[in-house]
Amino acid sequence: MEKIVIESSRPLYGSIDINGAKNAAIPIIFASLITETKCIIENLPTISDVKLSLEILETMGCTIKMLSDTSVEIDSTRAVQGTAPYDLARKMRGSYYLVGAELARYGRASVSFPGGCDFGTRPIDQHIKGFDALGATTTVENGNIESVAPDGLCGAHLYFDNVTVGGTINVMLAAVKAKGQTVIENAAREPHIVDVANFLNSCGASISGAGTDVIKIKGVSELHGTTYAIIPDMIEAGTYMCAAAAAGGTLKITNVIPKHLESITAKLEEMGVSVTTLDDAVIISRTGPLSPVRIKTLPYPGFPTDMNPQFSVLLCLAGGVSTMTEGIYDNRFRYVDELRRMGANITVDGRCATFTGGAELSGAPVRAVDLRAGAAMIIAALAINGRTEIEDIKYIERGYQDIVGKLASVGADIKRITVADEIKEEKAN
Ligand code: EPU
DSSP states (O other): OEEEEEOSOOOEEEEEEOOBOHHHHHHHHHHGGGGTSEEEEESOOOSHHHHHHHHHHHHTTOEEEEEETTEEEEEOTTOOTTOOOHHHHTTOGGGGHHHHHHHHHHSEEEEEOOOOOOSSOOOOHHHHHHHHHTTOEEEEETTEEEEEOTTOOBOOEEEOSSOOHHHHHHHHHHHTTSBSEEEEESOOOOHHHHHHHHHHHHTTOEEEOBTBSEEEEEOOSOOOOOEEEOOBOHHHHHHHHHHHHHHOEEEEEESOOGGGGHHHHHHHHHTTOEEEEOSSEEEEEEOSOOOOOEEEBOSTTSBOGGGHHHHHHHHHHSSEEEEEEOSSOSOOOTTHHHHHHTTOOEEEETTEEEEEETOOOBOOEEEOOSHHHHHHHHHHHHHSBSOEEEEOTHHHHTTOTTHHHHHHHTTOOEEEEEHHHHHHHHHHO
């Protein structure tokens, strides 16, 4: 078993480089299947969800060649439909992109129902509504999503009942080679949706409107290969912005698109943190106390749900009463019990948490209950005194490339240990 251990609080000084966006990389990896040829994908983050996505494609018959740590060639010429192993596909949310990609390529799909972080129910009814509007018949049986379009897919006009990132991307994938035009209304507008559309367009697709709430996809008969670099990860950047705001010091965060960070920047400034925006970097600096704020998570360009736990740590540290209202998921506050173990004063009522800041927090043994919650535990530990040990770090490693190394390089007192290291440490003491 591995743990992350943080001994004490130290201000952070230096520079951290941001990797490619997880939530763009995963659909782009699966989208490469539609091209039936070779694609080179660059600026890939080295995280377990990316590794898993590549493994899934490999078991389907794709040839995967790592060209460097961050760039891969995927040759999907010989891929065979419906062979993604249950054990791999069920481990991650993004495996549902195989349904859209397989439908586009083979006119049928068979994929295990996806896993991913537990935030309450995470239905895929809007994905299914989209596939079926294009002419597929989709069912969920025995833990599998089965979809067939014996007469091929035809463009359709579709209105999502709620804004869904996964649904928008999945229908875009399925529609890319459908006959005629597909229009998705009430589409999600996240930067990773634009990135997937740009990737597909660089393969010869005809997608317009990505980044707005109406996306139009004119079906094309085939896609070709491409070389494409993934955008930087706005949530990884936001996480380090919070780390600097919590621990203090001055941190430059490089390889970012500042536009994608606007809602995060605005909230940090409202809390009294200084944010300087450069062309492709932000500089975070905190010297004074944090002010309480009210936050509500919303689809992009609103404040991201994937920054809810990290900002909650700042709300614990701010003097006064703050609130965090979760606008996306039913149950995103499972991490609150872990922060309470550190002494935080938080009450949760449904989708709203109230933080009474100012209490003295102290290090404790805690768990990463999901990916972003795990990042929040690290941020809390960086800001408080006493040793914090974080378990279940596999969740953190699903989405953050070398978070321990990056934070250690800017002065954090952080290490990753195995049980064997721990036994050695105990003996030495
Ligand atoms: N929803 C439905 N029906 C659907 C699809 C979604 O009711 O068919 C609901 C969900 O239950 C949720 C809301 O709509 O309440 C939004 O879900 P969405 O589909 O946008 O989320 P997702 O595609 O499952 C992706 C990211 C999440 C991120 C959300 C929101 C991936 C692999 N996952 O999930 O990322 O929280 O968008 O931005 O892209 C993370 O990176 O830590 C993470 C959890």
